[in-house]
Amino acid sequence: MELLDISIMTAVAISIILGLGAIGKRLFRSATIFQYEQGIKFHNGKFKEILGPGKYLYFTPSTTVDIFDMRPAVLQLNGQEVLSLDNVGVKMSLAVKYQILDPQALISEYQNFQEYLYMSVQFKLREVISSMGMDEILANRQKINDQVKSLLVEDKSLIGLSIQSVDLKDIMLSADLKKAFAEVVKAKKEALSLLEKARGETATLRSLANTAKMLENNPELAKLRLIQTIESSQGNTFIIDILNDSIKKTSGK
Template identity: 75%
Template sequence: MLDIIMTVSLIILIFSLILFIVKKLIRSITIYQFERGVKYHHGKFKEILGPGKYTYFTSSTRLEIFDMRPAILQLNGQELLTSDNISVKISLAVKYQILDPQALISHYQDYQEHLYMNIQFKLREVISSIEMDELLANRKKINETVRNLLVEDNSLIGFSIQSVDVKDIMLSAELKKVYSEVIKAKKEALSLLEKARGETATLRSLANTAKMLENNPELAKLRLIQTIEASQGNTFIIDLK
């Protein structure tokens, strides 16, 4: 009886070992509609695989799966200096899409890291060439400039840059206070300017009216009659001399 138990246990152990080895040597993978697979056989590029289920020997074949949908790479809190030596933190989002997955494997050890570093360099290049006021006023221009630099970079192979968006510009507490005071002063100056313009327009209107009355005395009488007709409950004393 003991011999039978040991024999069964040995068979189960051998079967489990064989199953383990098979799982290690043979692997199945499913590639979805939005993905592509890059197949290498004995170290050589074989083909690009479309959607479907595939089984392969791991000892001789390598499969890398890439998501072909647009993706977002975010750079958070990049501390940079403007051309007028003001420190600022910028958060940036870059939308990109893989075009050639085989090129990514051939050219990069880590394509995302390569893209991340390139975006950092391009953003630093753009920010260091402008002053703080231009940075705050022309966010859209910064987006376009950084994107154009990335598109023109010949070292970026296998994917396209679709958009660049500056998400946030963070200033120090001191700078925030200074810019708040500047904005407040500008608003007050605009308010005073509008008030002065209104007063100037009123004075100009009164001057034109006075000139018209001087040249046409009868207009003053007509205006007086209109005032009397429009008035109710008031007493008017008119000197006819």
């Protein structure tokens, strides 16, 4: 009997709306909430209930329904100008993946939660970059991601949201700064090349010094080396002076 009464009341309400025409459309409104959404219903300015998936008809002068998408979303920050620890200006693009956990808290705590989140990410990014030099910034993207995410997760003012990931997409330098860094990289490569060359020359000199010392302590080694040279030589004639203990080389032709 109760279900029948509700159906009759609904039918009567629909008939009244259809009968009122344009006036009825302003007084009553329908809302469809999908499976991935939640609705927050307020009646006379007070929270009434959370609405699940379905279609709802409500009286607009006293009731409002706000619908929130509960799927993960991405907030983009493009071309944010920040200063490094060494006072170098740089532009960065950042993507923050988040998900709504409590839509009622978002309505209660923020006038515009997306704007608040945007500002929070800006401040956290500046805080992280201002503590790092340019060399460290360019070499540690993942460190920037982790530190910004950590600051957002620890921020107690971000209520009703879950920060899932932070991704630094791009670091943009001015033309002069790019040129300067290119010169630094070139200078480092040249310095490494010279260092390797010096190491090679040092190793060669050390080897020669060790050989000279061995020959000085063992003169017979020089003769053995000389005999090996004669054996491997082709097309040459060697004259051995036994009295003077010397060897002369002449052309085979």
